[in-house]
Amino acid sequence: MSVSLLRSSSADAIDKCIAALAVAFQRHIDVATIRVYRETLSPLPLWAIEAAALQLRRTGGEFFPPVAKWYALAEQLVAERSRETLQLPPTATVAGYECDGCRDTGWCEELRGDRVVCLECSCRKTNTNYQRLTLSSRKVNSSR
Numbered sequence: 196m197s198v199s200l201l202r203s204s205s206a207d208a209i210d211k212c213i214a215a216l217a218v219a220f221q222r223h224i225d226v227a228t229i230r231v232y233r234e235t236l237s238p239l240p241l242w243a244i245e246a247a248a249l250q251l252r253r254t255g256g257e258f259f260p261p262v263a264k265w266y267a268l269a270e271q272l273v274a275e276r277s278r279e280t281l282q283l284p285p286t287a288t289v290a291g292y293e294c295d296g297c298r299d300t301g302w303c304e305e306l307r308g309d310r311v312v313c314l315e316c317s318c319r320k321t322n323t324n325y326q327r328l329t330l331s332s333r334k335v336n337s338s339r
């Protein structure tokens with residue numbers, strides 16, 4: 196790792212988080228430990244590292260948190276934020292089906308006499324869920 200990267204402002208900010216945690220947990224942290232923590236956490240965005248550090252200070256338990264715990268918590272915060280910014284469509288659209296007849300599978304079951312037959316659903320040409328599903332499964336197959 197380059198010296199310039201270690202001297203970056205985010206490295207300083209991570210150092211401050213470590214120092215604050217050391218105070219909060221009343222523990223002396225040596226230079227080697229700081230370096231390992233800083234290197235481990237540095238791929239994550241600073242806001243997540245800082246938010247996770249604050250959370251650990253409040254609810255981290257009795258002992259100075261291992262870096263893996265800190266990393267996992269920060270990673271979780273990043274995942275939560277990216278889910279929020281994804282702007283998922285309203286729940287009704289996610290849970291419901293465009294076509295209730297086939298549940299967007301493109302196949303509907305029909306009772307003929309005493310047996311059930313599978314038929315191509317008439318929604319196939321207009322059902323965007325069905326089209327997306329078949330397109331993505333085709334992609335999976337062709338990449339093999």
Ligand SMILES: [Zn+2]
Pocket residue numbers: 294295296297298299300301302303316317318319322
């Ligand atoms: Zn259908």
